[in-house]
Amino acid sequence: MKSCRIHIEEIDQELETRSFSTMKNIPKRGGVYFIMNDSGEVIYIGQSQNLKRRLATHSSGKAFPFVIFNNPVRFARYKPCSYSYIIEENRTDRLILELLLIDKHRPDLNSRRWTQMKNDPKTIMELIMADKVGGTK
16 A cells, blocks of 8 residues: 555545455555545545554444434445455555545545534644644544
8 A cells, every 4th residue: 555645636536445244354454544445436535653553443233333323325326345445554645645635535434524624624723733742642
């Protein structure tokens, strides 16, 4: 997988989509991940220190119970079917990459994060600065 130092426009062409039925060889490293539904639509973008553990949560269906299990129509649309990821060990770079990708794709399940970023860029800068001085993990 590619580092976040590549151009955002190139990322979609570089991603290898994998089915949740085959979760072998996911690294226990930091990165940004994409969750897709059965139509291949990106429904969520996130970042984690441990991709293997976080993607396992998504594959079990425990990550979106508030969306999926309360409404059968939404269940079909938002059921996680495949994933992809980009390795990025640096937490600040992961955060920036995640936000740039959310801005590009605008996944429905990231609406709160997108609204936060759009309405209060100061909050995002505070997260980045706190990370730089070791205030967050």
